[in-house]
Amino acid sequence: MTKHAKFIITIALMLGMALAALDTTIVGTAMPSIVGKLGGITLYSWVFSIYLLTSTTTVPIYGKLADLYGRKPLFLFGTTLFLIGSVTSGLAQSMEQLIVFRAIQGLGAGAVMPIVLTIIGDIFNLEERAKVQGLFSGVWGLSSIVGPFVGGLIVDHFSWHWVFFINIPFGLVSMLLLIFTFKETVERKKHHLDYLGTLTLTGSVVALLFALLQGGTSWAWNSFQSIALFAATIVLFGLFAWAEQRAEEPILPFVLFKNRIITISSIGGIVLGILMFGITTYVPLFVQGVKGGSATSAGITLGPLLLAWPITSTISSKIIIKLGYRFTAVVGMLGAAAGVGMTALFNDQTSLTFIVVAMLLIGAGLGFASSAFILSVQNAVPWNLRGVATASTQFFRTMGGTVGVAIMGTILNAQMAVRFAPIYAHFADIASRLPHDIAPANVLLTPALRASLPMAFLTQLQTALSQSLFWVYGLMLVLAVIGFATMFSLPGGPAEKHAYKPTEEELAKHTSNEPVEMLSGMG
Structure with missing residues (x-):
């Protein structure tokens, strides 16, 4: 493959990466405002969970199909489905419709991220991959930073429906570039x-x-x-x-988990997913509900996390080559645990500086850890398993986010039910004048209604929401500490020491230039 072709393919994949990053951060920041306008605070976590559910369960399927039929057709199919889901989500008129269309969007998203990472593994060798991984993390970070800010501006000044339409140009350009430049050789056989x-x-x-x-x-x-x-x-x-x-031909070969690197990286991926989706889902809720910020300010608050991630990911890619997976993953999970520990201290008096430092620590930690997990797994398997192995890391990450956000939503709803009821009973006269179709937490997310409330009533509601969110952040802290301890089980030493070494039989079987290059790139 020529350098020019690699360059164009890399741009196409970077746009695909931007597609996934924009959607994740825009929706996370916009959701409190969306709920404030559509209602349905009890359905809050469903909008995230249904997307994560469909994208999670399809990841190993797409990964397996990519190994069987090639990366290109699966990427194009997934991107098309993702764009259909984006358009319909943008046209949603109720929370129930939004949930259904987010499920469609997730069905497409299940293909985008893992196949992007798999193609990177195919066309670059280990040393190149470490450098390119930092570049792609930079794209993720830049898109993630722009996403919340632009999403917040759209929600505050236009209609929230437009936060989904921003995906369309990125997806279309990415597909066109890949159609005309990416050529792959796939062994055709009955599957x-x-x-x-x-x-x-x-x-x-x-x-x-x-x-x-x-x-x-x-x-x-x-x-x-x-x-x-x-x-x-x-x-x-x-x-x-x-x-x-x-x-x-199992969609998730259990034989992969006989490899300690893949097993530990999968556990780390679960924790990483819980932290990533948990923070991006519930910190904006804290900023808007407890601190009284706008969607724009909520997006800006996540900025330090999303900026630190690509920077440390770029640095960690170089460190992995020299110091190995264990050192990088341990440092990463330690930073993330420290940052999450700070979120557990959030309250209505928390300063912006304290929030920014917490986000920086979490972003830096996740940047170190995510690079270690992806590179270690891709480097541990042969080409014909790289698709499903890469997909497995994404599967466990999104599975962690799916179940984690669901559990957090359950905890939050239970805590709010206990804490909000006495406040409403104490301020019965004020509560009776509120619209009956608006849930207590939605009062804090509706600017016009919030501004009409007496300060004493508003302050107690803010405190109740803050105390409810404490249990969400507390759960993330416990899991972050568990993840940190688990990372010591990764093998130490330089990454090259643990690379997959193809056997003579495998090298003889893959006689075409491209597969040989792919195999030799592993070691």
């Missing part, structure tokens, strides 16, 4: 798709999410519905594990 594994995995995750998001709100935790859903989760996951051991 056996793992339909049973796909269905049981998806069913297991859906049952778990319904149990977590509806339990304690729509029905009691000890009700028949909750017990049945948790039981279905266990049974379906058991069937998934059984199916994967017998499938000719």
Whole structure:
């Protein structure tokens, strides 16, 4: 492959990366305002969780299909579906519609990120990959910084619907560039798709999410519905594990996890996903609900996190080559844990400086850790497993975010129910004059209504929301500490020491120039 072709492909993939980054940060910042206008605070976490659900369960499927049929057609299909979901989300007229269209968007997003990272692994060798990884992290960070700011401006000055339409030009240009420049050689043979594994995995995750998001709100935790859903989760996951051991071409080969690097990186990915999605989901809620900020100020608050991430990712890519995965991942998770620990101290008196420092620490830590996880996994497997292996890291990251955000939403709803009721009872006269179709937390997210409230009532509501969010941040802190301790299990030493070494038989089998280059690039 020529340098010119690599350059054009890299631009196409960078646009694809920007597509995913813009969507994640714009929606996270805009959601408090969207909920304030559409209502449905109890559905808040569903908008994130349904997107993460569909994008999570499809990641290993896309990864496997990319190994079987090639990266290019799967990337184009996923991007097209993502854009369809973006357009329909932008046209949504209710929270229920938005949730449905976000599910479609997630079905496409499941292909974008893992296949972008897989193509990077295909066309660059390890040393080049470490440099390029920093470049792509920079694109992620820049898009993420612009996303909240632009999203906040759109929500504050125009209609929130437009935050989804911004994806369209990036997606179309990315697809066109890849169509005309990316050529790949795929071994054509008869394949056996793992339909049973796909269905049981998806069913297991859906049952778990319904149990977590509806339990304690729509029905009691000890009700028949909750017990049945948790039981279905266990049974379906058991069937998934059984199916994967017998499938000719499993979507998530368990043999991968015999490799300690992949196992530990997967655990780290789960924690990273919980922290990443948890912070970007609930810090904007704190800024707007407790501090009384706008969507724009909420986006700016996330800026330090999203700026620190690509900077440290660029630095860590170089450190990994010399000092290895363990050192980089340990440093990263330590920084993230310190930052999350600061968020647990947030209250209505917290200064902007304190919030900025916390975001910087979290962003810096996640930047170090994410590079270590991606490069270690890609470097540990041969070309024919790189797609599914890369997808597995994305799967566990988004799975962590999916389940994590769902659990946090459940905790937040339960805490708000306990704390808001006494306040409404104490200020019964004021509460009776509020619109009956607006939930208590939505009062804090509706600027016009908020401005009409007496200070004493408003202050107690802010304190109640802050205290409720404490338990969300506390959960993230516990998991961050667990992630930090787990990283010591990664092997030490330079990355090259742990690279996959193709056997003579594999080298002989892959006689065409491109696959040989791919294999040799691993070591």
